[in-house]
Amino acid sequence: MRKFLSLLLAVLMIASLSGIAFAEETTAVGTPRTETLIVETQTPTDVPGQFNSYMQGTQMGFGIHQLMSAMMWEMDTVKGEQFGEVAEGMPESNEDFTEHIVKIRQGIKWSDGEDLNADDVVFTFNMIMSNKGISQCDYYNTVFASIEKVDDYTVKFVTKESFPRLALKFGVTIWGNDCRIVPEHIYSKVEDVTTFKDSEPVVAGPYTVKAYDELGNWILYERREDWQNSTVGVVTGKMPQAKYVWFRYLGDDTTRQMSMINNEADILCEVTPEILDVMTSYNDKIACWYNEFPYATSDDPCSKGLSFMMGKAPYDNVDFRWGITLAMNFDEISMNVFDGVGRASCFPILTATSAMQELYYKPLLPWLENEFVLDLGDGTTVKPFDSGYAARMAQKLGIKGTEDELIDMFGIGCWKYDPEAATKLLIKAGLEKKDDGWYFNGSKFTTEISYLADTEAQSARGAQTAYNQLQAFGLDCTITSKSTATWDVDGGQGNYQIGTYWPSAGILKDFYSAISGWDSRLMKPLGETGSGQGARWKNEKVDEILTELAGVDPTSDKSYELHQEFLKEAVKEMPAINFLNGTKFVPTNSTYWEGYPNAENAYDGPWWWWSRFKYDLPFIQPVQG
Numbered sequence: 001m002r003k004f005l006s007l008l009l010a011v012l013m014i015a016s017l018s019g020i021a022f023a024e025e026t027t028a029v030g031t032p033r034t035e036t037l038i039v040e041t042q043t044p045t046d047v048p049g050q051f052n053s054y055m056q057g058t059q060m061g062f063g064i065h066q067l068m069s070a071m072m073w074e075m076d077t078v079k080g081e082q083f084g085e086v087a088e089g090m091p092e093s094n095e096d097f098t099e100h101i102v103k104i105r106q107g108i109k110w111s112d113g114e115d116l117n118a119d120d121v122v123f124t125f126n127m128i129m130s131n132k133g134i135s136q137c138d139y140y141n142t143v144f145a146s147i148e149k150v151d152d153y154t155v156k157f158v159t160k161e162s163f164p165r166l167a168l169k170f171g172v173t174i175w176g177n178d179c180r181i182v183p184e185h186i187y188s189k190v191e192d193v194t195t196f197k198d199s200e201p202v203v204a205g206p207y208t209v210k211a212y213d214e215l216g217n218w219i220l221y222e223r224r225e226d227w228q229n230s231t232v233g234v235v236t237g238k239m240p241q242a243k244y245v246w247f248r249y250l251g252d253d254t255t256r257q258m259s260m261i262n263n264e265a266d267i268l269c270e271v272t273p274e275i276l277d278v279m280t281s282y283n284d285k286i287a288c289w290y291n292e293f294p295y296a297t298s299d300d301p302c303s304k305g306l307s308f309m310m311g312k313a314p315y316d317n318v319d320f321r322w323g324i325t326l327a328m329n330f331d332e333i334s335m336n337v338f339d340g341v342g343r344a345s346c347f348p349i350l351t352a353t354s355a356m357q358e359l360y361y362k363p364l365l366p367w368l369e370n371e372f373v374l375d376l377g378d379g380t381t382v383k384p385f386d387s388g389y390a391a392r393m394a395q396k397l398g399i400k401g402t403e404d405e406l407i408d409m410f411g412i413g414c415w416k417y418d419p420e421a422a423t424k425l426l427i428k429a430g431l432e433k434k435d436d437g438w439y440f441n442g443s444k445f446t447t448e449i450s451y452l453a454d455t456e457a458q459s460a461r462g463a464q465t466a467y468n469q470l471q472a473f474g475l476d477c478t479i480t481s482k483s484t485a486t487w488d489v490d491g492g493q494g495n496y497q498i499g500t501y502w503p504s505a506g507i508l509k510d511f512y513s514a515i516s517g518w519d520s521r522l523m524k525p526l527g528e529t530g531s532g533q534g535a536r537w538k539n540e541k542v543d544e545i546l547t548e549l550a551g552v553d554p555t556s557d558k559s560y561e562l563h564q565e566f567l568k569e570a571v572k573e574m575p576a577i578n579f580l581n582g583t584k585f586v587p588t589n590s591t592y593w594e595g596y597p598n599a600e601n602a603y604d605g606p607w608w609w610w611s612r613f614k615y616d617l618p619f620i621q622p623v624q625g
Helices: 002-014 118-129 137-143 166-170 231-236 253-261 273-282 318-326 330-338 354-361 365-371 389-397 403-410 419-428 457-473 484-493 512-518 540-550 557-573 611-615
Strands: 036-040 073-076 081-084 099-103 144-151 154-159 207-212 218-223 244-248 297-308 431-434 437-440 446-452 476-482 576-584
Touching: 073 611, 118 137, 118 144, 118 154, 137 144, 166 512, 231 611, 253 273, 297 318, 297 457, 318 419, 318 557, 318 576, 330 389, 330 457, 330 576, 354 403, 354 557, 389 403, 419 431, 446 457, 446 484, 457 476, 457 576, 476 484, 512 540, 512 557, 540 557
Parallel strands: 036 244, 446 476
Antiparallel strands: 073 081, 099 154, 144 154, 207 218, 218 244, 297 576, 431 437
């Protein structure tokens, strides 16, 4: 297959001499190639021309939240700290964290010249709270008693209870945040903001929409002439270097490779190791985070694996979930996903970034190895943690290093492959094993694994390898793909059984904002979308921990202890099975542009799909000459 792919690419390259650098100076959308940064988007949009973040189905990762949206607080991924974007700084709170004064950054203007000020912030929050059609409505109403304008550049937030994490919850910590400030002078005139497409958006970010494809395959953005009045301009004083940023859906893997090899794309979202190998063999301007093994970064704070929809049986049974966990061979899963590249992320909800390994994984390792035991229901028990994974993978791949170096590369361990224990746990959960398979409530049991179509390869491969593993164990499985728009609805409404989306996160020591949605009191009945997790994990102890955490100073020892308690409870209940950290082979092409973040120039991670991508654009510069 590899030889065939290489031959096909060679033939296509010969037939496409236009790929030679700088031979074609104009893009297909009529912009100068040397002024146009071309970024891949993972999927086309089902709703072309829809830019309103509060209308269902808007595909924010199509450059919308990266280039145009206005966030209250953004994230510095290197320092692990938030900074104010629309806000001038961090909130000033009273002693019990019920009143919060937020200064609004002066100088930011909307792209039509209007000032962005307190009126826009107050309007946005109250718009969310007064509109049941906005999914965040219920949660915002549980938090806020009022949001009021003090003066043109000061807002007072009053919370119903102690709320010490205003910036963490309503600002960016990882991918983005669903609190995006909108222009009051535009949205206040709209009868129903949930049906307003906003096809000609007025924005605070440094780019506006110049054109878009009616079929949903691309959006062309143009740098504002008054970029210095945009969020990036005011916050940094630096100009984004690309006059145009063209977000494109490139198609299948062969088309993606050819686009990159022929210099028709500068940034891809994610590829497999095989694709990277082929591309770099044809174009030496293509690179990844590292120039040698493991090539990819393992510090994306969103692990990939399996998530259970726990609103119905048997998925609501912890013994069933642990049975599924021990039925799978993690070594084989890792090899089948990315040939062993990646760091094992064994905690169900907190991903194993380098920082989280030091803060949480290693401190909890003695508990995992010595104290955590599963009752198999027949008078026997098992210790399910396997700390030998890193050494096994290093031996398999021929990697040398100290114990600490191997743990940094491969993680502290994984869950054991134990089919006998898995069988006992499934029986304990109420399933019955017969000659022709597994039964539940008298009927043949079949489970469906869902994954997102035409998006992250790691998730799709995880779905396929999980399917193969469970089939080999003897469970009858089906596998299905869903579009992003479909999944956005199904995930919230609980219309799935096992899904390979990513419920795990965490980039700060205090990761409450990433887990607060697991409070089961935010859940809605099946078929409805609530403000919390669609997985519908109900755990009273978790609810108690989150309630206590909500009022605790995030810098305190008590907060750290409560986070550890939460993680132990998650391990005991296994609401999701993490495989590997977000392992990102994210290629860049330095034919036209250079200065991308990488291991040697790590001013950011390669997170082009995060809202903070706009802060990378002053550093990504045209190749001189």
